[in-house]
Amino acid sequence: MSRKTKAILLLVALIAGISSFLYLSSHLILLKSFSQLEQDYTSENVRRALNSIADDIRQIDTITSDYAGWDEAYAFIDNGNKTFSRSNLDDAIFPKLRLNILVYVRNSGAIVFAKAFDLRTGTESPLPPSLVKQLTANSPLVRHTSSDSVLSGALLLPEGPLLLVSRPVLTSSYQGPIHGSLIMGRFLGTDEIRRLADLNHLNLSILPLNAARQSSKSATILPPLSATRPIAVIPGSGETITGYGLINDIHGKPALIARVDMRRKIYSQGVDAVQYFLFCFLGFCLISSLTGYILYAKLLASRKERKDTEKRYRSVISQASDIILLVDIDSRRILEANLAFQRLLNYAPDKATQLTLYDIMEDDRSGVDWRINRILSEKVCFLGEHTVRAEDGSMVEVDLNANLVSYGEQQVICMVLRDISERKRFEGELMHMAHHDALTGLPNRTLFFDRLRQGLYKKERSGKMLAVIYLDLDRFKIINDTLGHHTGDMLLKEVADRLRGVVRKADTISRLGGDEFTIIIDEIATPADSLLVAEKILHVFSAPFRLEKHEMFITASMGVTLYPNDGDTAEKLLKNADTAMYHAKEEGRNTYQFFSEEMNSRVSERLSMETGLRHALARNEFLLHYQPRVNTTTGRIVGVEALIRWQQPQKGLILPDAFIPLAEETGLIIPIGEWVLRNTCTQARAWQEAGFAQMRISVNISCRQFTHDNLPDTIRGILRETGLQPSCLELEITESVIMLNPERAISLLNELKEMGISIAIDDFGTGYSSLSLLKRLPADILKIDKSFVSGIPGNKSDETLVATIINLGHNMGLGLVAEGVERQEQLHFLEERNCQEVQGYYFSKPLPAETLQPLLKNGTYPAAAGRQQPTDARDI
């Protein structure tokens, strides 16, 4: 049986017991009291009834006394004078005095006057014969021996009980001698009894004693009444209670019984009260039981909850990922440790309680004591990061929290140790990531500045020198754009590895971003030391880079600054190194430059050019010059090459070599190149419409233009827009640009070729292209670079090279154009080797369209056919 059921049963039994006890005790004590009270009350009522009857008798007696002590009555006894009776004893006095009987009788028993009166009918009635019989000389009713003699009480007559009073008739001064008596009576009939009952508010009945005794019903219940106990009550068992009282007759003997029946109001009220009390008690018991039960159930539930919670807490604590220790304050001994203690520090399960804080904390004894004292003074505290000793002696990094807790009767220290090794490792990684370049693993810009500042701080104190090298890969952007970012990334990693191999450990190589690297040469004695490092770095680029299937030569440009000569802050040193690096680029790349103040002005010059270039298109500052291309056999102008110029308002006409590289660098070459194409095609179409002979017009396509995605679409659009036939357009692409990504170049050139456009390989001979590649190139013309042409005739290697290129072109079915023809011998050399077309100052410099027009009109150079120089054109 469950505890709950037991409790309920116990409670029910308790309530039942108490209720029974209360019920019995209330019956025994309370109801008995109520019963007694009721009997007393009934007795009292019987007494009141008897008193009323006695009052009646007294009243009759008073009247009798009045009518008996009267001179006329005294005379009347003797003379029987009718006048007296007529005037004083008429019918009216009976109802007035509520009398039924009035008799004047002489001592001899002779009736002087006798009258009976029926009060109900208001008429005279016959004197009861039984009474008349008793009016004899010897009758106590008649024979009074003294003037104060009175006979009063009940007189049982067959006609009914009569309340009767007899007094001797006397003079008005109550003197005798006694001649007769006056008898007055009142029947205790129904009406009189009702009157008495009403008067007393009682259920009253009056019976002759004998009759009452003889009644079988009454006999059984009639209580023993006597002169000493004239009133008795029979406790009722039903709804009524009855009281009895004895009424004596005129002789003082019990003659009548007055019976008072009462509803057991008191008792039933008592019963109600007890029942109400019991009901309330039961209600109270029920409510309190219910409340008790609920409270008890709650108590049980909360006890269970507490136990469950405790269990859960224990389980949580034991399974917590943090180490939780309870430590004795005085001895520092570990009292309890959770599973994490074993798991993280590798101690055997039972080992913890054998250890003290001194065994596991890294601090010495005083350090541990200091911490404990802090906990005791602060109650709750975070003790920060700490290391604790594992079983094998290794140290584990933790966050330590501690507070004082109650442990049974005593206070102990609860320590929570969170393993932060992983976080620390992660923080380290984050720190590394925040300070290093993800691709190359080199320090990044932040760490570079940090190291440089530290270096400067040290040098400031030591008075020594430090160098910063700013390195930028040449044409990296092109490699990235043409070979893809993956190859670009591989190159950067390879560069980083090579750089690592040439500097000392104390030096810092960083990658600032893109293809920009910096090297802090930590300590140098003279500027020459940094020169040696710069040379070494330059040397690492002499070997080709093998990136997947590509093998390429990459160069770098470097700028060098020295502390304290070129700047005393990290920012200034870097900025000046950057400036020097740009200078190196301008110097033809693949070199290094030491910073000089003069460079700064060149940088600002470059900046202003860049700004001007950005506005040049909008301000319509560009213009085109055209250089004719001449057939060596016929002397005919077979084409023109469009060459851009910049009419700069302040500086005058600027040649493309001065701004095309900058336009390439800044990306401005895309809109500029588009402008050149559109204007060239427009001009060619204008010449056609003007009736000039059909010829090709060639346009230089820069590296960035060629690698830009929408070149074919741009050209297609311009041709459509201007109406020039594609066959009249020739695009010059340098061999070096093709070599950056030959496969892509082949596919793009094929696409352009399919559009009907001619392709010329510019600067041929300078770009290391292989024969197998050349075979696959959809080219129409090879343009022999002017650097080779300048050496012919005379320079054997140039002669051989030019002759070889011409043969190659012939063998491959390609057209040949020699550039930079300035002299007749050059023309002869080329002519003899059957180079069909030439271009150069020998015929004409690049000219504005309107200046070129007369030449075009003529269409032929006699100089080519007749070996004479057209001086007019050359002079322009």
Ligand SMILES: Nc1nc2c(ncn2[C@@H]2O[C@H](COP(=O)(O)O[C@H]3[C@@H](O)[C@H](n4cnc5c(=O)[nH]c(N)nc54)O[C@@H]3COP(=O)(O)O)[C@@H](O)[C@H]2O)c(=O)[nH]1
């Ligand atoms: N992407 C573009 N590049 C362009 C454009 N216009 C020109 N350029 C390139 O600029 C470079 C320099 O051009 P420029 O200063 O116009 O020089 C050209 C000729 O003037 C010069 N030339 C011609 N004949 C001779 C000569 O007999 N002697 C001599 N010293 N120079 C001569 O050669 C340049 C033409 O060379 P090339 O393009 O290889 O045919 C130049 O490299 C142009 O490519 C442009 O619109 N877009």
